[in-house]
Structures are given as C-alpha cells and as structure tokens.
Amino acid sequence: MHSLRNILGFVALASLTTLAACDQSKPALDKATADLTAMTAERDGLKAQLTASNSQLAGLKAQVADLQAKLAAATAPAPAPAVVEEKKPEPAKKGKKSAKPEAKAEPAAPLPAAATAGPATEAKSGRKHF
Amino acid sequence: MTRKLIFAFALMAAPALVGCGSNTTESLDSGTSDAGITLFGLSAGDNCYTITDIAPGFSDGCMLGVNTLVGQSLPMNYTSASATVQLGTDGSLGGGVIANNQGQLVRDGYPTLSGTTCAFHQTDTSLMQLTANNMFTVTVTETESSFGTTCAAADVPVGGTCTSTWTWTMSKSPVATLVPPLCGSTP
Numbered sequence: 001m002h003s004l005r006n007i008l009g010f011v012a013l014a015s016l017t018t019l020a021a022c023d024q025s026k027p028a029l030d031k032a033t034a035d036l037t038a039m040t041a042e043r044d045g046l047k048a049q050l051t052a053s054n055s056q057l058a059g060l061k062a063q064v065a066d067l068q069a070k071l072a073a074a075t076a077p078a079p080a081p082a083v084v085e086e087k088k089p090e091p092a093k094k095g096k097k098s099a100k101p102e103a104k105a106e107p108a109a110p111l112p113a114a115a116t117a118g119p120a121t122e123a124k125s126g127r128k129h130f
Numbered sequence: 131m132t133r134k135l136i137f138a139f140a141l142m143a144a145p146a147l148v149g150c151g152s153n154t155t156e157s158l159d160s161g162t163s164d165a166g167i168t169l170f171g172l173s174a175g176d177n178c179y180t181i182t183d184i185a186p187g188f189s190d191g192c193m194l195g196v197n198t199l200v201g202q203s204l205p206m207n208y209t210s211a212s213a214t215v216q217l218g219t220d221g222s223l224g225g226g227v228i229a230n231n232q233g234q235l236v237r238d239g240y241p242t243l244s245g246t247t248c249a250f251h252q253t254d255t256s257l258m259q260l261t262a263n264n265m266f267t268v269t270v271t272e273t274e275s276s277f278g279t280t281c282a283a284a285d286v287p288v289g290g291t292c293t294s295t296w297t298w299t300m301s302k303s304p305v306a307t308l309v310p311p312l313c314g315s316t317p
Contacts, residue, residue: 077229078229078230079169079229079230080210080213080227080228080229081169081170081171081172081208081210081213081228081231081260082169082170082171082172082210083171083172083173083174083208083210084171084172084173084263084264114212114214114215114216114225114226114227114235115224115225115226115236115237115238116216116220116221116222116224116225116236116237116239117221117237117238117239117240118218118220118221118222118224118237118239118241118252118254119219119220119222119239119241120220120241120242121241121242121243121244122219122222122241122242122243122244123243123244124193124243124285125192125193125194125195126194126195126198126199127199127202128244129194129195129222130199130204130218130219130222130223
C-alpha cells in the first residue's frame with residue numbers, strides 16, 4: 001500500500017514537472033509565431049516592391065532605347081549633295097555603245113567647317129568684287 | 131534574425147539578376163536621314179555658275195551693284211569628299227558645308243581694294259539652298275567695316291559701315307570653262 005502511494009506520488013510529480021515545462025515553452029512558441037507572421041508580411045512587402053521595380057525597369061529600358069534611337073538619328077551626318085557626273089563623249093569603239101554615266105552618291109562623312117577669308121584684293125563693286 | 135537577413139538579401143539580388151538576364155536583342159533605328167527630301171547634286175571641282183535672277187527686295191547698302199550682275203557668272207568649287215562649297219572668286223561669298231540641300235557659307239576677311247592700300251573688314255554670310263541639280267538660290271548678307279586710314283573718302287561708306295543683302299538664283303553655266311570674261315577671276 002505504501003508502495004502504491006509512492007508510485008502515485010511519483011507520477012503526480014512527473015506530470016506536474018511536464019506541465020511546468022509546457023508552460024515554459026509556450027512564450028517561445030508565441031514569439032516564434034509572431035516572428036513568422038512578421039516575416040511573412042515583410043516577404044509579401046518585398047515581393048510587391050520587386051514587382052514594382054521590375055515594371056519600372058521595363059519602362060526605363062524602353063526610355064533608354066527610345067533616347068538611343070533619337071541620339072543616333074540626331075548624330076547621323078546629314079546627306080551631302082551627290083556629285084553630278086559630267087557628260088563626256090567617249091571615243092567610238094566598234095561594237096560597243098557608250099554607256100550613260102550614272103550619278104554617283106557620295107558617302108556622307110563628318111563634315112568640317114569651310115569658312116574662307118576671301119580674295120586678298122577686290123574691286124569696290126561689280127563683277128570684280130566677287 | 132539570420133534567416134530574415136538572408137531572405138532580404140535574396141529578394142534584393144533578384145532584380146539585379148533579372149537585369150543581368152535582360153533581353154539585349156532590342157533593335158534601334160540606325161539614324162536614317164530624312165527620307166522625304168529629294169537630294170540634289172553638284173558637279174565636283176571648279177565650275178562656273180550663272181546668276182540667272184535676283185529676288186526683289188534686295189538691299190545694296192555697300193553699292194556693290196548686285197542687281198547689275200544678273201547674267202554674269204561666278205566660280206564655285208565643290209569638294210565632294212568634305213561636301214564643302216566655296217562660292218565666288220577665292221570664296222568671296224563664303225565657304226561652308228552643304229547637307230540636306232542647304233548650307234551656310236561664311237567669309238570673314240580683310241581684303242584690300244584693288245589698286246589701293248585701302249583695307250577693310252568684310253564678312254559674308256550666304257545661305258545656299260539647292261533647288262535642282264547644279265541649281266540653287268543663295269541669300270547673301272555682306273558687311274563692310276573698319277576701313278583703314280589710307281582709304282579714300284569715296285571708298286568709305288557713310289558711318290564707316292555698310293550692309294548689302296540680296297538673293298541670287300544661280301545655275302551651272304553650260305560653258306565648262308573658268309576662262310574670263312564668262313567666269314574667271316578677271317573679267
């Protein structure tokens with residue numbers, strides 16, 4: 001009988017100890033749950049920021065492409081006049097017709113300025129002035 | 131805490147990776163010139179151009195006789211490699227680059243009146259507009275100033291400065307020669 005009372009006492013003591021241990025872990029569990037909730041919210045916020053950044057990035061890329069196209073168009077050298085070929089009579093050759101010369105388009109190179117000082121002497125007026 | 135930091139770094143790195151993997155095959159316009167303009171040509175080298183007309187409303191403050199020169203010719207040089215034009219004897223009406231059928235020719239010099247020691251400052255700004263192959267209009271503004279002390283009173287304009295402004299229509303002379311009196315520097 002005495003032995004049974006001892007066993008019951010031991011079991012009660014063990015149960016109390018276990019309950020006490022459970023009570024001690026509950027605050028940690030609550031804290032972990034709160035942390036998880038906060039982190040999930042933070043993650044969702046960052047995901048939203050990422051989506052917004054990506055769409056902004058796409059817009060900026062389009063703007064860069066547009067500006068690069070405009071810059072290329074603006075810096076492209078304007079076309080210079082082509083050279084008008086002079087008609088020169090070709091020496092007659094048997095069995096060969098003289099071909100009509102075609103106007104040759106010159107490449108539009110970067111163009112330097114060509115200001116002049118004009119003639120050193122000139123007349124006051126009339127043809128000799130020019 | 132460490133896990134949170136790692137997660138945040140991962141999210142920050144993601145846009146960078148997206149940027150690195152962006153599509154680089156976007157094609158850009160290659161800067162084509164104005165497609166709607168009909169470009170006219172000029173004969174290369176030295177050629178004579180006849181003054182076929184002067185536009186009404188010209189002003190000849192320097193008394194150059196610009197209206198009396200209709201029918202006469204002036205030399206013009208076109209260098210195709212640099213697309214530069216020099217109009218008049220030694221570029222007396224200016225030199226400059228022609229592109230898209232037009233260009234501004236500039237002269238800034240200190241010539242001496244022939245037969246005298248009278249020097250003065252002369253500037254010419256000529257706006258050239260091609261209207262056909264070897265044909266153009268040129269609107270000239272010539273200013274003369276800073277006449278030297280050796281200049282005769284008759285050679286100095288009132289106030290010491292004068293300006294002439296006029297527009298000539300010019301076309302390439304069929305006479306392919308620079309020999310005077312049609313085109314050379316001495317009539």
